[in-house]
Amino acid sequence: MASQDCEAAASSRxxxxxSQDCEAAASSRxxxxxxxxxxxAASSRxKKKxxxxxxxAASSSRxxxxxxxEERRTxxxxxxxxxxxxxxxxxxxxxxxxxxxxxxxxxxxxxxxxIVSGEILALAVSYLRFHRDYDDGGSGYGYGYSYGYHSxxxxxxxxxxxxxxxxxxxQATLLxxxxxxxxxxxxxxxxxxxxxxxxxxxxxxTEEIRQTFCIQNDYPPEEEEEVRxxxxxxxxxxxxx
Amino acid sequence: xxxxxxxxxxxxxIECEAKDQKIISEDAYDQDEATLISLDTILPDxxxxxxxxxxPIVSIIRSGSVCKRWYKAVRSHRYTWCDISPQxxxxxxxxxxxxxxxxxxYDPILRKWYDFNFPCIEKxxxxxxxxxxxxxxxxxxxxxxxxxxxxxxRDSKRLPEAPGGKSxxxxxxxxxxxxxxxxxxxxxxKCKQVLEEYYQWDFSIHIxxxxxxxxxxxxxxxxxxxxxxxECVICDGILYYLIYSIGVLGNIEPRHCLIMYDLSIRTxxxxxxxxxxxxxxxxxxxxxxxxRDKLVLVGGIGRHDRLGIIKGIGIWELDKxxxxxxxxxxxxxxxxxxxxxxxxxxxxSDDLIFIQSYGSPALLTFDLSQKLWKWSVRSPVTKRxxxxxxTGFCFxxxxxxxx
Numbered sequence: 001m002a003s004q005d006c007e008a009a010a011s012s013r014x015x016x017x018x019s020q021d022c023e024a025a026a027s028s029r030x031x032x033x034x035x036x037x038x039x040x041a042a043s044s045r046x047k048k049k050x051x052x053x054x055x056x057a058a059s060s061s062r063x064x065x066x067x068x069x070e071e072r073r074t075x076x077x078x079x080x081x082x083x084x085x086x087x088x089x090x091x092x093x094x095x096x097x098x099x100x101x102x103x104x105x106x107x108x109x110x111x112x113x114x115i116v117s118g119e120i121l122a123l124a125v126s127y128l129r130f131h132r133d134y135d136d137g138g139s140g141y142g143y144g145y146s147y148g149y150h151s152x153x154x155x156x157x158x159x160x161x162x163x164x165x166x167x168x169x170x171q172a173t174l175l176x177x178x179x180x181x182x183x184x185x186x187x188x189x190x191x192x193x194x195x196x197x198x199x200x201x202x203x204x205x206t207e208e209i210r211q212t213f214c215i216q217n218d219y220p221p222e223e224e225e226e227v228r229x230x231x232x233x234x235x236x237x238x239x240x241x
Numbered sequence: 242x243x244x245x246x247x248x249x250x251x252x253x254x255i256e257c258e259a260k261d262q263k264i265i266s267e268d269a270y271d272q273d274e275a276t277l278i279s280l281d282t283i284l285p286d287x288x289x290x291x292x293x294x295x296x297p298i299v300s301i302i303r304s305g306s307v308c309k310r311w312y313k314a315v316r317s318h319r320y321t322w323c324d325i326s327p328q329x330x331x332x333x334x335x336x337x338x339x340x341x342x343x344x345x346x347y348d349p350i351l352r353k354w355y356d357f358n359f360p361c362i363e364k365x366x367x368x369x370x371x372x373x374x375x376x377x378x379x380x381x382x383x384x385x386x387x388x389x390x391x392x393x394x395r396d397s398k399r400l401p402e403a404p405g406g407k408s409x410x411x412x413x414x415x416x417x418x419x420x421x422x423x424x425x426x427x428x429x430x431k432c433k434q435v436l437e438e439y440y441q442w443d444f445s446i447h448i449x450x451x452x453x454x455x456x457x458x459x460x461x462x463x464x465x466x467x468x469x470x471x472e473c474v475i476c477d478g479i480l481y482y483l484i485y486s487i488g489v490l491g492n493i494e495p496r497h498c499l500i501m502y503d504l505s506i507r508t509x510x511x512x513x514x515x516x517x518x519x520x521x522x523x524x525x526x527x528x529x530x531x532x533r534d535k536l537v538l539v540g541g542i543g544r545h546d547r548l549g550i551i552k553g554i555g556i557w558e559l560d561k562x563x564x565x566x567x568x569x570x571x572x573x574x575x576x577x578x579x580x581x582x583x584x585x586x587x588x589x590s591d592d593l594i595f596i597q598s599y600g601s602p603a604l605l606t607f608d609l610s611q612k613l614w615k616w617s618v619r620s621p622v623t624k625r626x627x628x629x630x631x632t633g634f635c636f637x638x639x640x641x642x643x644x
Contacts, residue, residue: 172283175280175283175284176283178283178284178288178292179283179284179288182288190291194288194291194292194294194295195295197280197292198292198293198295198296201292201293201296201300201304202296202297202300203300206303206306206307209304209307210307210308213279213280213281214279214280214281215279215280215281215307215308215311216279216281216308217307217308218308218309218310219308219309224306227305227306227312228306230395231302231303231305231306232356232358233346233355233356233357233358234299234300234302234303234355235303235306
C-alpha cells in the first residue's frame with residue numbers, strides 16, 4: 001500500500017512537476033515570445049527609422065535638384081505686343097528655334113518674338129502644349145513621354161485637336177500662324193497650316209483662287225492666254241468627267 | 242531665319258491690299274473685309290511652294306495661271322520637300338491611231354480624264370517608255386530620233402542621234418530614271434534581218450547616259466532562229482527584251498523568250514541567248530513593264546488548239562529567273578472589252594497595271610497591292626468607225642524631274 005501511495009505521490013509530484021515544467025516551459029515560452037515580439041517590434045521600428053532617414057535624405061536631395069531644375073524648367077516667351085507665355089522647357093522644345101536658343105543658353109531671361117503677335121503665339125503655344133503630351137513634335141529629341149507609339153484614341157485626340165485648332169481661324173490668322181510656325185520651326189504646325197491653306201485652293205478655278213486670297217492678276221492678256229493654253233488640261237473649266 | 246525678310250517688307254504691298262479689297266464682292270464670302278489680306282503679302286516664295294506641294298498635281302499646275310509669281314513657284318524645281326515616293330501612274334490614250342496625236346490623260350486617283358496635249362510626239366505609232374516622271378519617245382520613221390520629256394511640265398529634250406541605223410526592222414525603247422539624282426539611262430534595241438539569211442538577225446543595244454550625254458553601243462550579236470521585237474524595259478539596272486522564235490528549228494514552244502542584259506557590264510562575252518528564259522506559257526503577245534523594280538509580264542494566253550487566238554490574259558512577275566503568276570484576268574472583264582485581238586496595249590508602274598484592247602477605248606486597271614481589277618471611268622475617246630484602233634501608254638506625273 002505504501003508503495004502505491006508512493007507511486008501515487010510520486011506520479012502526482014511528477015505530474016505537478018511536469019505541470020510546473022509545463023508552466024515553466026509555457027511561461028518561458030511566453031517570455032520568449034514576448035521577447036521576440038519586442039525584438040521584432042524593435043527591429044521594425046529600427047527599420048522604419050532607417051527608411052525614414054533614407055526618405056528624408058532622398059527627398060531633400062530631390063528637393064534640391066528640383067529647386068535647381070526649377071530655375072531652368074520653364075521658358076518665358078513674349079509676343080511682339082507684350083503678351084507673355086510661360087512654358088515647360090520640354091514643351092518649348094517642340095519649336096526648333098526655341099530649342100536651339102535654350103541649348104545655346106540665350107533663353108534664360110526669356111525670349112521675345114518680334115514678328116509674332118500675342119494672338120498667334122497663344123495658338124502656337126497651345127499646339128506645343130497639346131502635342132508635347134502625345135508626340136515628338138518632329139523635334140527629333142523624343143520630347144514628351146511617348147516614343148512614337150500612339151494608341152488609337154490618342155491618334156483621334158491629336159487629329160481632333162489639330163482640326164479644331166485650324167477650323168475656326170479666319171484666313172489672315174491662318175496665314176499668320178503658318179508664317180509663325182515656319183519662323184518658330186514647329187514642323188507639325190507648319191505642315192498642318194500648309195495643308196489647311198492647300199485645302200482652300202483645291203478645286204477652285206483661277207479666278208476663284210484670286211478672289212479668295214486677294215491676289216492681283218499681273219498677266220498681260222496675251223501672256224495670260226498663252227499660259228492658259230499651255231496648261232489647258234489642268235484648268236477646272238475644261239476637265240472632263 | 243525669316244526675320245530679316247519680314248522686317249523689310251515694302252509698304253507698297255499694304256497699298257496693294259487696300260486696292261484688292263475693292264474687287265471682292267461683298268456677299269460672296271462670310272469673312273469680315275478687314276480679314277481679307279492678300280496671301281501674297283504674308284507668304285514668301287518658299288512658303289507658297291510648300292503650300293502648293295500639298296495639292297494634287299493637277300491643282301499645282303492650275304495654280305500657275307493665277308499670277309506671275311505663282312507661275313514661277315510652280316516652275317521653280319525647288320521641290321526638295323516633295324514626296325519622292327512612287328505615285329500612281331496616269332494613262333495617256335490617243336483619240337485614234339491615225340494622223341492626229343490628240344489624246345486624254347487618265348488620273349486613276351481622282352478618276353478624271355484630262356484633255357491632254359502630249360509634248361514632242363508626232364504620231365501615235367511612236368515607241369514610248371516611261372520612268373519616274375520622264376517619258377522617252379522614238380520617231381517611228383527615224384529610229385535614231387529620240388526625245389525625252391516630262392509631260393506635266395512640258396520640258397523636253399531631243400537626244401543626240403542614236404547609233405544603229407534609222408530604219409531597223411524592229412526597234413525597242415526603254416528609259417530608266419533615278420528619283421534622287423534625276424539622271425537617266427535610255428536604251429535602244431535594234432534588230433535587222435541579215436540580207437538573204439531570213440533566220441539570222443543582227444541585234445544591237447545602244448545606251449545613252451544623261452550624265453555623259455553620250456551614246457555607247459553596248460552589244461552587237463547575231464541571233465539565229467530568233468528575232469527581236471518592240472518590247473523592252475529596264476528594271477533595276479537590267480535590260481529585259483522579248484524575242485520571238487522564227488520557227489526554223491522546228492516548232493519551239495513557247496515562241497517568246499526573254500533575254501536579259503546587265504547594263505552595268507559593258508563588255509560581255511556571253512551570248513545573250515545563253516541567259517534567255519522562256520515565257521511561262523504560250524502567248525499571243527507579251528508586254529513588259531517595271532513595277533516597283535520587279536519585271537512584270539502581261540501576256541495574252543493563246544488557245545491550245547489555235548495559238549493565234551487569245552482566250553485570256555495573265556500577269557506574271559519574274560523572281561530570280563522564275564516566273565510567278567500574279568493574276569489572271571477574270572472572264573467577265575475579258576468579255577467586257579468586246580472583241581479582243583491577240584495583241585493589245587498594256588503598261589504599268591508603281592503598283593498599277595493598265596490594259597487596253599486595240600479595238601476599243603475601254604481601259605482596265607489592275608492594282609497589284611489590292612489584287613483588284615477595275616474599269617477606269619469611261620474615257621471620252623469614242624469609236625468613230627469600225628476598224629478604228631486605240632492605243633496608249635502610262636507615265637508617272639511628276640513635277641520635279643526634267644530631261
